[in-house]
Structure formats: structure tokens, C-alpha cells
Amino acid sequence: MDKYQYQAVRIMEYVMLVAAIILIIFGKITGDTFFLRLATEALIFGGLALSVDLLLGIVGLLSLGQALYFGFGAYLSALILRDWVPSFWLCILLVAISSAILGWVTSYIALRSKGVYFALISFGLAQVFAKSIYNTRALGASDGMVGVPIVQIPLPFLTLNLGDAITFFVVTFILMSCIYFALKYFLYTPLGRIWGGVRSNESRLPYLGYNTQTPKRIAFILAAIVAGVSGALYPMLRGFVSPELMYFSVSGNAVITVVLGGVGTLIGSLFGSSLLMILKSIIGTLTFHHHIVIGLLFIVVVIFAPKGIVGILCTKLKERATR
Amino acid sequence: MLESLQYIYAPQIINGLSIGVAVILMALGLTIIFGLLDVINMSHGEFYAAGAFLGVSLMGLGISFWWTLIIVPLLLVPFGYLMQELLIKKVFHHKDRHILTLLLTFGVATILEDLYKVIWGANTAKPATPITGASEVLGVMFPNYRLFLMMFGALLIFAVWLLIYKTSIGSIVRAATLDRNMSASLGIPVNRVYALTFAFGVALAALSGVLLAPIYSVFPTMGKDFILMAFAVVIVGGLGSIKGAVIAGLLLTQLQSLSSLFISPVWSDPIVFAVMVLVLMFKPSGLYAGMKNG
């Protein structure tokens, strides 16, 4: 990552932080919950986008089925909270472990292929999973599951009530920040560099002593955990889950937000997800057919700005510096 | 034994075959676009849907099924052409071409699906079966339309193969896609060839849509539902192989229709997918590979 990219990423990080603070203040003053909940949802899907970016931007694997792990996390979370014990920590822990296992198992199917085939297999995996859930009565079939209770988070010095919009937003923001910085940390380790090696020149890596399946598998499992944990927050926010969470449109939207924000920048995914949520709600008030607008926007970005917003920022910074 | 063959299996096999040819036609378009143009067309299913919707509308206007079969693909040709010229060409020379075209066509698919909702509404339509009645074949009654599908489809597939491998148009297309610069210097209008090839591919999908509309009904999300099957056929057959698409198409549709005898049809998609994954585990590039050699 050159210094302009580094700067651009830093700027975006601050933008997100400042935006969050403004939102919190706004919420406290006006007592509004709508925008806070919207922002929380944006961050939750931002987590899904992070998992897509990890695979696509860092390792070079386009996954069109990350919604599988997202939906899995959501369903598991709903089951735990509603039918077992409404404990936040237990839920997150179990979802993380289960997602890791699921990611590990599916990696043996998905990682057999590369490039386009990998994309299509990941697509197929998610479709099959979604259809299977759709067909399962016990999981509510096409209606999904409702009635997920509002959760409290017990901490040593206080108890957070996730029913409060501001609290939930802050919790989500902190959680996503942790995930973001954890992923960012990995990027700067030798493992991160090997991932980069897989992305830029996979065939050479064995001659440096590293077989490529292991680093790919690690990334794949990490991505599953990130998507799963993000998904686990969904029923906590909305109170229900449905098979739609695993449909291709969810995976596809995640990819769109990653490209919008900037592939490989990680922060771009969070920003892109927030931006898309804002756009959807603005456009949604103007017309029912926001998909058309989003689709057009996406095409424009892919053709004219494939490096996304962070990329544009980076270019502008470079121009300013070399003037 | 012979009776169960006649009354239970044969109908399913014929059903599978009649659907199979339509699926193959659609997969052919997809595999041609990938094999010749190196583009992953995620919007292919939406062109299939477009064919179905346009077919319903035209027939609703009173135009006969036969004319519709001819008109609909032709209607889609300019769209395909423009899509290639205006959109796909722009990202073609990027080193991440595969991903970018995939994303680009995905964007188009998103737009198209919503567009269909706008134009035709969200309800399901089902055009009347163009050829009614049934005929007896080998002692079993089969719906005429299905028999027609089988024969017409097989003919079309053969025609496509002939076109690509046995005609001079076909060799021009193959030359242009194999070596762009060389072909251009020989006077071949490479851009036009690419655009027409893409248009041809999506026209095949649209034709498929018209053919299958009386069987599967028509609704805005039909493109998404069908695309997994199309991709499964193309992947199992080998991206870019016509022979592969035919064989894989027959295999998977037979699998689908025969398996519905034993398990609930809602599980047919997972089965098809499982087969796809299994094939890929042992033959990562599909059964046959490459269009350059047929």
C-alpha cells in the first residue's frame, strides 16, 4: 500500500468515526431512533462486506456467496437467543465458533477451484443453503423466524440494553471497529503478505516455500467468522430472520458496496455499505424501484471508478501532492 | 419392469429431455459468450426472462407463437449488441476483466429484474400452451408441446453447432476471438463481431425463455431462479465447450426430472448443485474444456 492509499484510508477512518459521533449526538438530542437503527443495519451489512473484501481485495478470491455465512450466523443467533438463552456473549461466541467450522468445511468444497469457478461455486453453495433453509419447516420455512427477544449485555460495571437505539449503535460500531482493526492487523503480518502473494502471483508462492491452500483456507475461515458474527447481530436488531438473508441479492449487494468503497481497502467496505444504505433510503422515498438506480450506479462505478471511493480519494491526494 | 419403464420413467425422461433442450440452448448462449468472448454474463438469466416476458406480451397481442419465436430473439439482438459495445467493451482490457465483467453484468441483471417488475408487474403469468393435445409414443401419451420442444430444440442446437464450426461466419467469429489484432488487420470488424456474438448468445437465452414460458410460467425473479441451472450446466460441461454444454445439460436435467420421482422437487436444486460440485472436485475445469476446439 503506497503512502497515498495509506492516507486515503486514514481519512476514511476518521470520516466514519466523526460521522458516528455526529449520529450519536443527533440521536441523543432528538431522541430519533430511525437513523440510528439504519446506521446500525448499515454497519451490520458492512461486516458482511468486510468479509467479501477480505477474500476479494486481499486474497483475490471473488465470493458471490458470503451471505451463506451471514444468514447462518443470523439463524443460529435467532435460535440461541429465542429458544435457548438470551445471552449476548454466549451467542457471539457460539456463532463465531460455528461459523469457523462451517467455513472450514465449505472451504474443502469451494477452494478446489479458482477464479470464475470459485465465484460460481460460492454462488451455488449459498443458493443451495438458502433453498434448503427455505424448505425447512422447523426453521420457519419461507416466513423465517420471529420473536427474537431484545438482549442485554452484561459488563463488569454496567448492563447495556440493546433495545436502546444509541446503545446498539455504539455496540455495533465498536464490534465492527474491532473486526476492522483485527483484519487490518493481519494485513500487515507476513500472512497478509502471503495473501497478497496469492492475489498477485499465486503460482510463484510454492517456490517460496508456502503451499497456497493453507493461507487461502485461513482467509476463508476468517471471512466466514466475520460474516457470521455480523449476521448474528441482525436478529438482535430486527427481531427476526428470514431466508432472504442468504439470497444472492445480499451477497451481490455486499460485492457492490465493496467495489463502491474500494476493493482491498477494508474501510471502503464499511463506508460503501453505509453509503448504499443511505442511497437506498433516499432513493426509496422517491421511487419503489431503487434497484434500477443502484444497478446503474454500480455500472458507472465499475466502468469509471473501479477503484472505488477510496481510490478516487487516493488519486486526488496524489494530484494535490504532486502539484 | 417394462411397464414401470413405460409409465413412470419414460414420461420423466421425456420431460427431462424437453426441458433439457431449452436449458441447453440457454447454456449454449452462456458458454459461447464465455468461450468466445471471455465474459461471464451474470445477466444471462435476465435475458431468458426477457424472452419469456416479451413472448407473453406478443402472444397477448395476438401474434402467433411461431412468429413470436422468431421476433423475440431478434428484438433482443440490438440490446445484446449495445450491451457489449457500450458496457462490456469498456472494461475488457482491464487485467481484472473476469471480475469486472461479472460485476458489470450483475449490475445489468439487477436493473433488468426491477425493470420487469415495472413494465409487467410482479405477478405470475402463464401463456397458453401453443401446441395442445398429446400423442402416443411407444405406448405412452406425451404432451405434444413437449415433443415439439425436444425436436425443435435438438434441431436448433445442431444448427448452432453447424453455424459456429462449419460456416464461414463461424470461422470469422472464431478467428476474431482467438486473435483480435490479427483478425483486425485482415479486415474483420472485430468490435462488430464481438457485439454480434454477444447478441447471439443472449438471443439464444431469450429464445429459451419463449420456449419454456408455457411450462414454467413467467415472473420477474425467474431469471435468478434459472441461472443456477444454466451455470451448473456450463460449469459441469466446461466453460466454452458446446459439446460439454449439451452433455451436461442432458445429464443435469435428467437428474432433475428423475430425482423428482423419489424426492420432493424442492430438493432438486441442491442435488444439481451437489453434482456440479462433485464434478468440479474431480475435474476442476468441467467435463470438456475450451471452445477453440469444439
Add this chain to the structure above:
Amino acid sequence: MSLPILKAKNLSKNFGGLRAVANVSFDVTPLGVTSIIGPNGAGKTTLFNLLSGLYIPDEGQLLLEDTDITQLSPVQRLACGMARSFQITNLFFDLTVEQNLQLASQKLESWTNLFYATSKSKLALKRAEELIEEFKLEAKKDEPVAFLSHGEQRRLEIAVTMALYPKILLLDEPTQGMSQGDTHNTSELIAELSKTVTILLIEHDVELVMDLSKHVIVMAQGEKIAEGNPHDVRNNPIVQTAYFGETE
């Protein structure tokens, strides 16, 4: 006469009906430069790929210092001490020179170091610095590889292969596409390296090979047709025929 470090015994490889490498045997003694030459289509590259592990031979055996490496993968061969370079520069183009060398040296560290910050991989960092100095790449060490000249890239290509202190280094046409000056410098570099590492070379530049090598192996049409010291090989009528056709 020292014991051979690499022993190839009756190596054969077929592709379809084509015998790319047929019954090739030879020994490589430690240190110095041993070269494989031959006209186009002689099977040099296939032989090279058999030696380095990209292909597994249909017949024959390959021994590295008494270890049978015939069936081993490139990763495993590297662990035994064999490294190879590539004819078409095969580096990580979006990383800098220094980062490429750090990545190449990473295997010196234990696998747990993969998960800690790069700065903790002291061995790898140190090795990268050594290599930068040894291969005279200081000036460009922070440049992405894509910005290097062809000659510098080929030099880096060799540097990367030296990262893990290999016992034997397989160089695939190291001066491919180089100018005269670069070729001369590379030749000196290889000569210097061969004092501490055994070098096995494929080259088209026959002059270079004759200057550098202590031992030359000549291939034609998949078979070994001659071997010996440069002088003998050069004057060998069989070799001359293979390269230049019948001479009267």
C-alpha cells in the same frame, strides 16, 4: 572428484504421444556452474521442470544429496535445499523490491511468526537486507517491481531464489532478454554465487555458458547427446551437428 549433489537417473517424461525427455541421466557436482544447453525443442525446459518439481517424471529417479526427491512437490524440494528461478520474470509486481525479498525470506522464520507484525520477523528482514546489498538493489529497494528495468528485475529474480540459503540453485535462462552490459554483470554475479552454491543453468547464450561453466550437458530432441567440460563439448562433432545441422 567430489560426490554429486544432484543425481538424475533415466528421467523420462511424455506428453500425450510426445517424448519430451527420454532417458536422461547425469550428475551434478557441488559448487560451480553446470549448464544444460541445446537447440530449441531439445527438452531443456521440460527437464528443468522435472528437476524443480513442476512435473513428476514418468520414469526415472532424482536424488538430491542421497534424498530421493523424484515425487516431491516444489515446496518439499525447497525444504531439501533446491530453489529455482523463472525464465519469464515471476515476481510480485505490486510489492516493492524489499517486500519481495522479505516475503522470499519469510520461510526462515517459524510459522507462528506469520501472525505477528512483520517487524517481528527479524531473520527475514535481515536476510532481505543482505540480499539487497549483495545484489546491488539498494537504489531501488522501495520501488514496486513493476518500475524496475528488465535487467534489474532479472537480478531480483535470482536474489529471490537465494533467500532461503539453497544448496542448489536452478536458473532458467537468467539472461533472457538482457542487454550486453546486463548479461556481463549477471554472468559475474552467477560466477560469484557459484562459489558458495551449486548452480544448474539453462541458457541459450552459448558463449556465456562456455565462459561460466565447469561442466556442460547438451540435449537434443529430448535426449542427452553429450556432456563434458566446455572445451570438449564445443569441439564435439555430435554437438555441432545438433546445433548447426550436418557440416558436409
